[in-house]
Amino acid sequence: MNSQKIITIIAGVIGVIAMFFLIRIIGVGDEAIKAGESSGMVNTFMYIAYAVLALILVLVVLFTLKNVFTNAATLKSTLMGVGAFLVVALISYFMASGIETPMKDGEVLSASGSKLVGAGLNMFYILAVIAIGSMLFSGIKKMIK
Structure with a gap:
């Protein structure tokens, strides 16, 4: 398996997980979020989003530096x-x-x-x-x- 297939599979898995979280947030509804009834769930999803963003940024920087220094x-x-x-x-x-x-x-x-x-x-x-x-x-x- 080459790296392109692995990256495609990882991107697909992250996309499915993101869709699951989006459906969960939409299912709760705007009124419940505004009232603060589900602020714990939204905060949890925000921290997960921050972690995914940090992971993606680290990977982008690492692969960019690897590509730059190998050529x-x-x-x-x-x-x-x-x-x-x-x-x-x-x-x-x-x-x-x-x-x-x-x-x-x-x-x-x-x-x-x-x-x-x-x-x-x-x-x-x-x-x-x-x-x-x-x-x-x-x-x-x-x-x-």
Whole structure:
């Protein structure tokens, strides 16, 4: 049995279990859940969902890292992408100005918090321009051919 069949079987089993839990929650009804009569059941299902989510995230990260480290071309491509992202993040951070800013609720946003917010906005703008530029470039390149 290859790994693809095993993963398909595991996904099917998780899907059947999820359908069972969904039917149990729907069977209880909205009113009982709102009234708190079955909050124990819902909380239990939430913890199960969190555990399944954590398991899936761990498996995704492990298999992704395994794939990246077993293929040299993939590793090089991944490191170039991560490096480019870090360069954009550093440029965005150093372009941002950090000034204390009063907020609507009377609190004051610290200079470092303001700098991080500005860096996030700058990074969004830079990445948006890069994405739009690459779409335009590929579209124009296809039109020329």
